[in-house]
Amino acid sequence: MASPDNRCKGVVYHTLLEVVRVRCGEVVAASVVEHTDGALREALRYGSIVRGGWYPAAWYRALHRSAAQVTKEQRLAFIIGRESTLADFKTGFMRLVLKVVSPSFVLSMGSQVFNRYFEHGTLKIEPGTCSAVVTWTDVPGFDANLWEDVLGGCVGALMAGGAQNVSARRLSGGRDGDQGSVVELTWQ
Numbered sequence: 001m002a003s004p005d006n007r008c009k010g011v012v013y014h015t016l017l018e019v020v021r022v023r024c025g026e027v028v029a030a031s032v033v034e035h036t037d038g039a040l041r042e043a044l045r046y047g048s049i050v051r052g053g054w055y056p057a058a059w060y061r062a063l064h065r066s067a068a069q070v071t072k073e074q075r076l077a078f079i080i081g082r083e084s085t086l087a088d089f090k091t092g093f094m095r096l097v098l099k100v101v102s103p104s105f106v107l108s109m110g111s112q113v114f115n116r117y118f119e120h121g122t123l124k125i126e127p128g129t130c131s132a133v134v135t136w137t138d139v140p141g142f143d144a145n146l147w148e149d150v151l152g153g154c155v156g157a158l159m160a161g162g163a164q165n166v167s168a169r170r171l172s173g174g175r176d177g178d179q180g181s182v183v184e185l186t187w188q
Contacts, residue, residue, distance in 0.1 A: 006057035006141035007119040010049045012149075015084040016063055017044075023079070024071055035066040054119060057141035064145035077145040081152025082159070089160035103187060106161030107132055110154060130163075131186045133171070139179050147174035147181050154185060163187035 121139030
């Protein structure tokens, strides 16, 4: 029996296309949309994906695949996660929070933040000194691109919190069809 799919907030679709626009230009972003199929393409064309709505993770996987095919940019999914997280932390309230917290504290917020963007799944963080082991479990509907996206988000959160020389090493999972992943993050 197939596992259930996940759903994600509409904001992730908008953010992915915004990162592509900034990195590659409006024409390339429009081409990404045109390379998607069916209902997703129509929803993107006509603006019916709202930032606060919930949409199939299958659509987000398809949008990532289209972006990777059109741009041919290496590790685009990781870059999207990192850049969108950095952009989120540069606005309003979050910008103020960063002035008084550590990278470890910013990363610790990840378990609450993950389920604001993805309907199913659990994120657990085991902090160390300038390191952490991050474990995602029970996350249906992810492929390698979505795993790279959330990993990039973790790196972006650490960078926003002032961490430097951030590195990530996948210990397990994080491939197409995996419902979990374990990653070790280190920073200075």
